[in-house]
Amino acid sequence: MTKTYAQIQKQIAALQRDAEKLKRQEVDGVIARIKEAIQVYGLT
Secondary structure, three states: OOOOHHHHHHHHHHHHHHHHHHHHHHHHHHHHHHHHHHHHHOOO
């Protein structure tokens, strides 16, 4: 079945919300890895 423009727009919006949620969940881990690398390599 072919989706309508409105259906695809709704799907895009849902995917964007999901992506934002995952991004927020991953940020803390990314920051922790960066801080660890800074410490390990003595970066200032």
